[in-house]
Structures are given as C-alpha cells and as structure tokens.
Amino acid sequence: xxxxxxxxxxxxxxxxxxxxxxxxxxxxxxxxxxxxxxxxxxxxxxxxxxxxxxxxxxxxxxxxxxxxxxxxxxxxxxxxxxxxxxxxxxxxxxxxxxxxxxxxxxxxxxxxxxxxxxxxxxxxxxxxxxxxxxxxxxxxxxxxxxxxxxxxxxxxxxxxxxxxxxxxxxxxxxxxxxxxxxxxxxxxxxxxxxxxxxxxxxxxxxxxxxxxxxxxxxxxxxxxxxxxxxxxxxxxxxxxxxxxxxxxxxxxxxxxxxxxxxxxxxxxxxxxxxxxxxxxxxxxxxxxxxxxxxxxxxxxxxxxxxxxxxxxxxxxxxxxxxxxxxxxx
Amino acid sequence: xxxxxxxxxxxxxxxxxxxxxxxxxxxxxxxxxxxxxxxxxxxxxxxxxxxxxxxxxxxxxxxxxxxxxxxxxxxxxxxxxxxxxxxxxxxxxxxxxxxxxxxxxxxxxxxxxxxxxxxxxxxxxxxxxxxxxxxxxxxxxxxxxxxxxxxxxxxxxxxxxxxxxxxxxxxxxxxxxxxxxxxxxxxxxxxxxxxxxxxxxxxxxxxxxxxxxxxxxxxxxxxxxxxxxxxxxxxxxxxxxxxxxxxxxxxxxxxxxxxxxxxxxxxxxxxxxxxxxxxxxxxxxxxxxxxxxxxxxxxxxxxxxxxxxxxxxxxxxxxxxxxxxxxxxxxxxxxxxxxxxxxxxxxxxxxxxxxxxxxxxxxxxxxxxxxxxxxxxxxxxxxxxxxx
Amino acid sequence: xxxxxxxxxxxxxxxxxxxxxxxxxxxxxxxxxxxxxxxxxxxxxxxxxxxxxxxxxxxxxxxxxxxxxxxxxxxxxxxxxxxxxxxxxxxxxxxxxxxxxxxxxxxxxxxxxxxxxxxxxxxxxxxxxxxxxxxxxxxxxxxxxxxxxxxxxxxxxxxxxxxxxxxxxxxxxxxxxxxxxxxxxxxx
Numbered sequence: 001x002x003x004x005x006x007x008x009x010x011x012x013x014x015x016x017x018x019x020x021x022x023x024x025x026x027x028x029x030x031x032x033x034x035x036x037x038x039x040x041x042x043x044x045x046x047x048x049x050x051x052x053x054x055x056x057x058x059x060x061x062x063x064x065x066x067x068x069x070x071x072x073x074x075x076x077x078x079x080x081x082x083x084x085x086x087x088x089x090x091x092x093x094x095x096x097x098x099x100x101x102x103x104x105x106x107x108x109x110x111x112x113x114x115x116x117x118x119x120x121x122x123x124x125x126x127x128x129x130x131x132x133x134x135x136x137x138x139x140x141x142x143x144x145x146x147x148x149x150x151x152x153x154x155x156x157x158x159x160x161x162x163x164x165x166x167x168x169x170x171x172x173x174x175x176x177x178x179x180x181x182x183x184x185x186x187x188x189x190x191x192x193x194x195x196x197x198x199x200x201x202x203x204x205x206x207x208x209x210x211x212x213x214x215x216x217x218x219x220x221x222x223x224x225x226x227x228x229x230x231x232x233x234x235x236x237x238x239x240x241x242x243x244x245x246x247x248x249x250x251x252x253x254x255x256x257x258x259x260x261x262x263x264x265x266x267x268x269x270x271x272x273x274x275x276x277x278x279x280x281x282x283x284x285x286x287x288x289x290x291x292x293x294x295x296x297x298x299x300x301x302x303x304x305x306x307x308x309x310x311x312x313x314x315x316x317x318x319x320x321x322x323x324x325x326x327x328x329x
Numbered sequence: 330x331x332x333x334x335x336x337x338x339x340x341x342x343x344x345x346x347x348x349x350x351x352x353x354x355x356x357x358x359x360x361x362x363x364x365x366x367x368x369x370x371x372x373x374x375x376x377x378x379x380x381x382x383x384x385x386x387x388x389x390x391x392x393x394x395x396x397x398x399x400x401x402x403x404x405x406x407x408x409x410x411x412x413x414x415x416x417x418x419x420x421x422x423x424x425x426x427x428x429x430x431x432x433x434x435x436x437x438x439x440x441x442x443x444x445x446x447x448x449x450x451x452x453x454x455x456x457x458x459x460x461x462x463x464x465x466x467x468x469x470x471x472x473x474x475x476x477x478x479x480x481x482x483x484x485x486x487x488x489x490x491x492x493x494x495x496x497x498x499x500x501x502x503x504x505x506x507x508x509x510x511x512x513x514x515x516x517x518x519x520x521x522x523x524x525x526x527x528x529x530x531x532x533x534x535x536x537x538x539x540x541x542x543x544x545x546x547x548x549x550x551x552x553x554x555x556x557x558x559x560x561x562x563x564x565x566x567x568x569x570x571x572x573x574x575x576x577x578x579x580x581x582x583x584x585x586x587x588x589x590x591x592x593x594x595x596x597x598x599x600x601x602x603x604x605x606x607x608x609x610x611x612x613x614x615x616x617x618x619x620x621x622x623x624x625x626x627x628x629x630x631x632x633x634x635x636x637x638x639x640x641x642x643x644x645x646x647x648x649x650x651x652x653x654x655x656x657x658x659x660x661x662x663x664x665x666x667x668x669x670x671x672x673x674x675x676x677x678x679x680x681x682x683x684x685x686x687x688x689x690x691x692x693x694x695x696x697x698x699x700x701x702x703x704x705x706x707x708x709x710x711x712x713x714x715x716x717x
Numbered sequence: 718x719x720x721x722x723x724x725x726x727x728x729x730x731x732x733x734x735x736x737x738x739x740x741x742x743x744x745x746x747x748x749x750x751x752x753x754x755x756x757x758x759x760x761x762x763x764x765x766x767x768x769x770x771x772x773x774x775x776x777x778x779x780x781x782x783x784x785x786x787x788x789x790x791x792x793x794x795x796x797x798x799x800x801x802x803x804x805x806x807x808x809x810x811x812x813x814x815x816x817x818x819x820x821x822x823x824x825x826x827x828x829x830x831x832x833x834x835x836x837x838x839x840x841x842x843x844x845x846x847x848x849x850x851x852x853x854x855x856x857x858x859x860x861x862x863x864x865x866x867x868x869x870x871x872x873x874x875x876x877x878x879x880x881x882x883x884x885x886x887x888x889x890x891x892x893x894x895x896x897x898x899x900x901x902x903x904x905x
Contacts, residue, residue, distance in 0.1 A: 039748050040473050041476065041477070041755075046757075136350060136352055285745065289745040291474075293542050293545050294699040295699070296374075405797055405825075473745055477748070487766075495770050508883060509882065532744050540740070540741055541734040630883070630884065631882070636880035637832060639794070640795045
C-alpha cells in the first residue's frame with residue numbers, strides 16, 4: 001500500500017479522534033446518570049435498551065428532532081454562532097493529548113499551554129450565548145460566568161504547572177513519559193495537594209456543582225442556555241461534557257501517569273481512558289454531594305484560598321526540583 | 330432593624346432605569362415552593378425590593394366550609410396544608426368539638442397526637458429535601474439530599490397508608506374522634522420506621538451540619554430579629570429560631586400533649602441556620618413523642634360520634650371559637666361560627682404560611698438573588714395554606 | 718449540635734472545609750452501595766395495604782347474585798364533592814338503584830360513601846390504574862361499576878366494618894364484670 005501523504009494521515013486521525021471523543025462524550029453522560037442514580041438509591045436510565053444503554057442515542061435523536069426556536073428580539077447571528085464557538089475550543093483540546101507514546105494528533109512542544117489557552121476560549125461562546133438571548137436570566141448568568149471562569153483559570157494553570165515543573169517540559173508526551181517510575185500524584189505532599197488543587201480549579205472552571213451558580217436551575221433556570229433548544233442545546237451540552245472529559249484526560253496525564261499500567265504496551269490507551277473516567281467519576285461524585293455556593297463566595301474561595309495556595313505549591317515544587325537536582329546531580 | 334427597611338410595595342413592571350432591574354420569580358419557577366410570584370427589584374445582584382403576589386392557588390375553602398357539613402369537611406381540610414394534612418383536619422374538628430362540648434375518647438386523642446407527630450416528621454423531611462434542592466440544584470448535590478429525604482418520607486407515608494388507606498390527604502379525623510383504628514402490627518412497623526429515620530437523620534446532619542458550603546449559604550442569611558418576629562406575627566420554627574420561646578403544644582396545650590415530655594428548641598440567631606437547627610431538633614422530639622405514645626396507647630373507642638350515616642348527623646349548637654394547633658409550619662388556626670345546623674355559619678383558616686410570608690419584604694432586601702431561594706426554603710411556605 | 722463558629726484562621730477553616738467535604742462525599746459514597754429503593758413497576762406489582770383507598774366499585778352478593786345496593790342515596794348525600802347520583806327503584810321485597818352514576822374524575826377518594834353504606838354495596842378497591850385518554854370513561858355508570866367490582870380486589874374497608882371499628886368495643890354479654898375480652902378491629 002502506497003504511503004499516504006501526511007496531510008491525509010493527519011485528517012484521518014483528526015476525524016477518528018473527533019468521532020471517538022463525541023461517542024465517548026455521549027456515553028459518559030449515561031455513565032454519570034447511572035452513577036448519580038446509584039448514589040441516590042435509584043437506578044437511573046433503565047428502559048431504553050438493556051439497562052439504559054441506548055439512552056444517549058435516544059436523547060441525541062430527540063434533540064435533533066426538536067424545534068429550533070430563536071427568540072424574536074434575539075441577535076440572530078450571534079445567537080446562532082454562539083454554540084459553535086462554544087463547542088470548537090472544547091473539542092480542540094483533544095488535539096494535543098497523546099493517547100499513547102507517539103500516538104496523538106499534535107503533540108506540541110507547548111502542549112499544555114495550548115490546552116489551557118484554548119480551553120479558556122469557551123468563555124467567548126458562553127458570553128455570546130448569554131448576551132444574544134435577550135433574556136435577563138441569561139444575561140445574569142453570562143456575567144457571573146465571565147467572573148468565575150476567569151478567576152479559576154489562573155489556579156487551574158498554576159495547578160497544571162506543578163507536573164510541568166516536576167517533568168521539566170511543556171510537552172504532554174514528555175510529562176507522561178516522566179511518570180514511568182512514579183506517578184506525580186504519588187509525590188509526597190506536593191503531588192496530592194497539586195492534584196487536589198487541580199480538581200477544585202477544574203470543577204470551578206467547568207461550572208460544575210458546587211460552583212455552578214451560573215446555571216443554577218433553581219434560580220436562573222438553566223442560565224445562559226435558557227433560550228436554546230434542539231440541536232443548538234445539544235451542541236452546548238456536548239461542549240460542556242467534552243470540556244469536562246478533556247480536563248479529566250489532562251488530569252490523568254498530568255497526575256496519574258497517562259498510559260502507564262500493568263500489561264502489554266497496546267493496553268496503554270485503555271488504561272488512559274480508564275484513568276480519565278476515574279477522574280470524571282470523582283468530579284461527578286463531587287457534583288452529586290454538595291449544594292452550590294453563591295457567586296461572591298465562589299470568587300472569594302478562588303482569590304483568597306485557591307490562588308495563593310496554588311502559587312505557594314508551585315514555588316514549593318520549584319524549590320524541591322532545584323534542591324533535588326543539586327543534590328542528585 | 331424593622332424600622333430601617335420598610336416593606337413598601339411598588340409594582341413596577343418595566344425597566345426602571347439603568348441601575349435597577351425588575352426581575353420576576355414567577356409563579357412557574359423551580360423553587361417557588363408552589364405557585365408564588367415574587368417581583369424582585371435588583372441593583373446588580375442585590376435585591377432592593379420584594380413584591381410578593383399570592384392567590385394562584387385560591388380554592389375558596391372558607392366558602393366551601395359553609396356549604397359542607399361537619400361530617401364532610403374534615404377530608405377537605407387536608408387540602409389546605411397538603412404537606413401536613415393531619416394538622417388542618419385536627420384544627421377543624423377540635424373547633425367543632427369545642428363549641429359542641431363533645432368529649433373525645435382518650436384513645437382517639439392519643440391517635441390524633443400520634444399522627445400529628447408523624448406528620449411533623451414527614452413534613453420536615455420534605456422541607457429539608459426541597460430546601461437543599463433549591464440551594465443545590467435539581468442536578469447536583471441538592472437532588473441527592475432531596476432523594477434521601479423523600480426516601481424516608483415515603484416510609485412515613487407507608488405507615489399512613491396502612492392506617493388510613495391514603496398517602497397524602499387522609500380524612501382521618503372526624504368530629505368526636507378519628508375514623509380509623511390502628512391495624513394489627515402497626516406499632517411494630519411504626520417503631521421500625523422511626524428507628525430507621527432517626528439513624529438516617531445522622532446521615533443528613535453529617536452531610537450538612539459541618540459542611541462549609543452549607544454554612545456559607547445559611548449563616549447570617551435572612552436574619553429575623555426577635556422584635557421583628559413578634560411584630561409581624563410569624564409562628565412555629567421561625568419564631569423559635571429568633572429567640573422567642575413559644576410552642577403551642579407546651580404553652581397552650583390542646584388534646585393530650587400535657588401527657589408527654591418533649592423539649593422545645595429555641596435558637597437566638599434568627600438566620601437560616603438557626604431555623605435549620607430548630608427543625609432538626611423538632612425531628613428528634615417528634616420521634617420521641619411517637620415512642621411515648623406507642624408505649625402508652627390506651628384502650629377504648631376511637632370516636633364518641635361513631636358510625637356516621639347521615640350527612641346531618643352532627644349538629645353543633647350556636648357558638649364560636651378559635652382553635653390553634655402547632656403545625657410543622659407554625660400556628661394553624663380555625664375560627665368557627667356555628668349556628669346549630671349541620672353546616673357552619675362561617676369558618677376561617679389562619680394559615681401558618683400566610684402569616685409567615687409577611688416577613689419576606691423585611692428580610693429579603695439586602696441579600697442577593699441566590700439568597701432569596703435559601704430564605705424562601707427556610708421559611709417553608711406551602712401555598713395551599715397561604716391561598717386556601 | 719449547633720455548628721458554632723469554628724476557630725478563625727486560614728488553616729483551621731481549610732481543615733474544616735476538607736473534613737466536611739470528606740464527610741459529605743462519604744455519605745453519598747455509602748449510598749452508592751445500598752440497594753436502590755426503586756420498585757420496577759409494572760413488572761413487579763406494588764404491595765397495597767389492606768385499607769388502600771382505590772377505585773370505587775359496586776358489589777354483588779356472591780351467593781344470590783343480587784346487587785347489594787338498595788338505592789337509599791345515603792352515599793349521594795354525604796359525598797363532599799357531590800359526584801354520586803342515584804335514583805331509587807322501589808320494588809316489593811327490597812329497593813334497587815335505578816341509575817347510579819359516579820363521576821370519578823371529581824371523586825376525592827375520601828371513603829365517606831363507603832362508611833355510610835348500610836349494605837356494604839359500595840367499596841373501594843386496591844386498584845389505582847385509572848389513567849385513560851378519554852374523560853368519558855371516568856363517568857362510571859351502574860353497569861360499569863358492577864363490572865369493575867368483579868375485576869378488582871376489594872379493600873378491607875366496607876361500611877359495616879368501618880362503623881364497627883368506630884363503635885365502642887362490644888362487651889360479651891352474661892359475663893362476670895371482670896375484664897371482658899373486647900372485640901376490636903385494631904390493636905396497639
């Protein structure tokens with residue numbers, strides 16, 4: 001078979017990863033629903049397909065068939081563009097994640113920087129959605145969102161910097177390779193605290209409970225998404241869950257050793273996915289255990305607690321690395 | 330504090346300039362606790378004025394009572410406070426009995442107190458679940474606590490189903506006593522259920538009591554000062570959380586409450602956390618009263634006007650009275666004017682939630698929108714009682 | 718059990734945050750391993766208690782095949798929302814109900830009609846599957862009520878049983894005035 005040009009290989013790989021991610025995201029919603037249901041002494045989706053396995057497909061078909069309503073006074077262009085602009089960064093972050101040594105679409109030298117920069121871009125789409133809906137609830141929610149996501153992207157960056165300093169490189173493949181011997185989460189104190197800070201910051205940056213004041217159903221009735229229905233709503237949901245899954249993958253890579261695991265080499269990506277799902281379940285567990293807090297309290301936690309803590313952790317990590325390298329030679 | 334914030338109610342239904350936003354927490358709202366409309370005037374995120382609109386659930390109970398006989402109305406009375414149905418029925422039949430000077434057999438009185446306290450447990454379960462769901466979201470931790478509380482409430486409702494046949498609206502009381510006696514095995518079931526609920530209460534407290542998020546949302550929020558509480562006329566757990574030591578069961582006892590030992594919790598802070606604490610203690614006290622009843626249930630008939638066959642069988646001579654009952658939400662009162670026939674001349678309900686809602690325009694301004702739901706939940710209104 | 722304000726300061730508050738987070742997650746984690754309380758209806762039927770107040774039906778005497786209803790209209794008079802309409806048909810030995818209409822869509826299920834019936838003709842059953850797509854199916858006439866009476870299992874409560882339960886306990890006659898055994902439907 002004649003070798004394909006690299007552009008074709010890249011495209012095929014990109015499409016494959018995209019489809020895989022979308023498939024995984026839809027089924028991860030089912031996983032979350034079953035997990036949450038078991039925590040609440042009930043069974044979750046059960047009827048559609050054996051034990052609810054066809055539920056995400058049913059939901060997708062339903063959303064595709066729904067009527068697409070655009071409010072009369074809404075800004076039509078912005079309204080229609082917002083879900084797309086929200087979705088693109090959430091899917092783009094998967095481009096930089098290597099699923100096995102050398103198996104990634106674009107394992108950039110500045111991988112983690114790209115990841116963080118692109119994932120913060122979703123806020124543009126979010127604000128567009130809230131603004132163009134011509135709805136007070138959506139506007140309130142969008143304003144809160146801007147505040148919150150910006151405040152939490154900084155501790156998120158700091159927490160993600162800890163494995164970078166420990167590995168000595170911004171390239172995601174290198175960070176994963178540096179965990180051959182010892183996963184970063186197992187580092188005494190620094191690893192665990194770093195992981196904790198990472199989880200808290202990512203939960204807040206993704207608007208998950210306990211920090212989901214901007215879609216607080218009981219006050220704002222779905223927040224910035226309130227005017228969306230049908231396929232556009234599906235795109236926003238897809239984007240949100242893709243973002244959560246993306247940060248789970250990143251967390252598994254940064255702290256849990258990515259593809260390291262017992263068994264043969266080809267089992268690596270399987271371990272990676274399992275670890276990412278583990279982090280996702282942890283985030284889900286947090287979601288279904290706590291009530292949410294007000295937006296001013298969320299911001300207080302970020303600026304007074306999480307940001308100083310993460311800065312101190314980064315400095316401590318840097319000092320540890322310098323001391324260790326000067327000792328170990 | 331009451332003097333500074335006056336409850337001036339202005340209805341401005343359009344934009345009132347660039348600074349103030351009028352937002353409607355409309356009758357259809359996931360956390361309106363029923364059908365309730367609050368027109369909030371916001372400056373940024375802070376509520377400046379509250380205009381509460383009620384009446385969406387008005388069903389003409391008081392007029393209906395003039396057309397229905399004393400035999401027929403008790404099962405309708407459940408529908409005022411449908412979450413704590415036994416309380417309203419109790420108030421009505423007590424009023425008729427007091428005017429007619431009908432003696433209620435001791436067993437009937439004990440059964441009435443038994444169901445009243447079980448009803449308090451069930452009602453507080455619902456309160457806790459819906460309050461946490463309002464604060465936490467239907468897709469989040471609030472839903473978890475909600476489902477746990479509903480799971481426990483279902484056990485109490487199963488007990489009521491064994492006793493009366495109905496889960497929510499009972500028709501258990503009748504003038505002169507009660508309609509149903511306890512079935513075989515009820516006491517054992519009852520004890521098992523309340524033991525289980527007492528154990529699960531520890532779980533709820535573990536999830537909430539020390540929880541930083543919960544404390545952040547409830548401490549210092551919606552403070553009702555002692556003076557305000559006494560001025561506005563609220564009752565029940567709201568009053569006791571603001572430092573006023575008053576409980577109808579102990580201070581103006583009715584039925585056979587003097588026979589039982591129970592503590593009345595009082596807190597002084599007056600915020601949402603204090604109301605939470607008061608209700609959690611009331612949970613335990615109600616469970617202890619139920620145990621005392623089961624230990625000492627006397628034998629005897631269950632009604633002194635048994636076997637109702639005709640609708641005009643119970644006639645109440647001329648007279649008027651006001652009876653008050655300590656419901657889970659506060660004082661439920663029934664003012665009855667009887668004229669000698671089988672139907673009352675006039676009946677008026679004092680709804681506990683109706684008077685409790687009057688405190689909202691005093692305590693909500695100054696808080697943010699997110700606190701409005703926390704405060705509404707801790708006031709625990711049921712709109713069947715408010716609108717009747 | 719009041720959550721008194723803890724010691725102030727960054728570290729104690731952070732420690733309290735961590736501890737409370739752990740406690741809450743432990744409870745929801747523990748519930749993860751409890752058996753769900755879901756009853757898989759309709760595959761598994763729900764066990765109704767004896768006194769369940771479900772659908773109303775008219776009963777027929779099993780031995781003679783006669784209708785129990787004598788058309789006395791006591792149920793019509795006592796019904797609070799007035800959903801029952803009865804016309805009496807006089808006959809030589811006993812009376813019948815010429816027509817008996819029950820508007821189920823307005824019925825309160827309060828069981829007062831059952832309580833007043835002298836012949837135990839109207840009872841409630843352990844069925845609540847009343848959902849229909851046509852409201853006219855809920856306007857039950859006499860034939861429909863009798864047919865339903867054969868289909869569903871009746872609850873414990875009939876007129877005589879309810880009235881006996883409320884009546885003072887019967888004392889056994891011609892017994893010495895000691896603690897006479899009382900016959901009651903309930904026991905503590």
